Amino acid sequence: MSDEARPKLVILGIGDDGLAGLTEAARRLLAGADVLLGAPSVLEQFDDAPGRKVVLEAEMPGALAQVREALKAQSPVLVCGGDPLFYGVARYLCDRLGKDSFTVVPHVSSMQLAFARVKESWEEAYLTSLAGRPIEAVVDRIRTAEKVGLFSGDDHTPSRLARALLDRGIDYFRAYVCENLGSPDERVTQAELSELIGMDFSPLNVLILVRKPNRPNQASRHGGRRLFGNPDDAFAQSLPSSGLITQAEVRAMALAQLDIRPSSTVWDVGAGSGSLAIEAAQLASLGMVYAIEPEPADFALIQANAEAFGVPNVKAVAGRAPEVLAGLPDPDAVFLGGLGRQFDLLLGEVYKRLHPGGNLVVNVATIEGLYSAYQTLKTLAAPVRVWNVSIARGIEQMDTLRFDAIAPTFLLAVTKQAQTGR
Structure with missing residues (x-):
């Protein structure tokens, strides 16, 4: 079978507004899918779609096996939030199964929406996800950045992130927590890092940090000193x-x-x-x-x-x-x-x-x-x-x-x- 004739799995991005935010072309892809993969919270938005629903496993090796099986179907679709290639599942799948196995149809990323809500450009911002990663993995990049966009994780709520940054002497950012972007209950909270401590937010949030004017980078306070070659x-x-x-x-x-x-x-x-x-x-x-x-x-x-x-x-x-x-x-x-x-x-x-x-x-x-x-x-x-x-x-x-x-x-x-x- 040629590459052109081989069935491809469509990785379709959606927003928090679900079906209402999709283009007509994206809706046709959903309507024609014989297999529909996604997280439970995503699939429940498409109960009326005719395709067989498959709840995607949270662990990547299991999800990879499910995608391999779905590729045998005629018109499989995997639905995920935002832009699948921006800290989404698409990169992982393309790296392991080959780019030719997939078609990616992105939605506006929640990161892009968050920067739009606070009216800040994001072209030079440090953007990352903390899902499954320790704060130490990114704190030094945050320390010297002008702007930061963070996808927080279950272990790194905005409150815990604020505390972790303040404990490391990083106190010179204005914070914006953008929740449930695109949904009716969307909310944007502007605060000092110290004010975020103890506050609760929806798990669907993006934390944006904007450096205050004329603030120098603060020295790292963690770890021991080296005789030379210090970070x-x-x-x-x-x-x-x-x-x-x-x-x-x-x-x-x-x-x-x-x-x-x-x-x-x-x-x-x-x-x-x-x-x-x-x-x-x-x-x-x-x-x-x-x-x-x-x-x-x-x-x-x-x-x-x-x-x-x-x-x-x-x-x-x-x-x-x-x-x-x-x-x-x-x-x-x-x-x-x-x-x-x-x-x-x-x-x-x-x-x-x-x-x-x-x-x-x-x-x-x-x-x-x-x-x-x-x-x-x-x-x-x-x-x-x-x-x-x-x-x-x-x-x-x-x-x-x-x-x-x-x-x-x-x-x-x-x-x-x-x-x-x-």
Whole structure:
């Protein structure tokens, strides 16, 4: 039998308004179905449909066997809520039985309806489902998001989610709980996270979180501290520069090349929120780290992060390099992560002040910056060690593993030779 002639199962999305919200074409599919699969709450809306009703098992392996059996019928239809390909059953079935076995007819997702009700765009929102997943699986993405759309589960009601977020220091979102969307008893509740605690909502709800204006990302309070390579969310970061922090993996590589000793004096030039300076201070426990940063907002974050990590040997220095460097003691190690237009001059000045045997590490994000830094460093020392750092982090999504790439970056490092003074 050819692919065109082989019977296909239709996965049909419906809204909370049931048959009334379906198009005429969708109604014809239901009327012509000889087998109708779905959850009990869905099937009871179609008692008048002529097809044989099959209650879909809640566990996916059992449901998969039912769908395989239904594919033997002439016109099978599986009915589910909203868009079957948006945190619905369609992706699971297509992955295991092949896309050619199905036709998907979507309805408006309840997530889309929820954002429409609160009049917020969702094109850049972090969207996910917590059904069967712990809050820890998504909390770090929530922490740094501007907007969040969550399908809650039986174990994660809006009240419990609010408590979990507040316990982790995430208190800077306005919350909207959208219940029974498309039904006569539809309701939208706007509240502070603290106000959601103890409130009851329909199981059919979507929780939307919208970050309040001008609120920085808060540092993660869970888990122990690492000596270096702490997760990015362990540091408070300013907006809109969130995501420009030296990534944990790049930070670890840079610290290895800096070869920091317990008594080292370290400069972090262009320190941002101070993530590298703080980890350098943990390594240089008997030394001192100077975090140079011209932006007032980031300067304050360096101090806050240093206090949170308990590293009194980090000194935040307000100002621009190289001018502000004159009053600092000569370093044993220097990290430059925020090069400006005159970085040729800056590299030369920093290298001149570096103690013999010390290491200079530069982080640049562009090809142009890489070329210029490499050419300048070659005139100062040899060899120049260079890395193109491209990293993808594993992300579990539903029952699959995918990888999210972080922005590629470049590291360059040189050692000031003790015997030549260069």
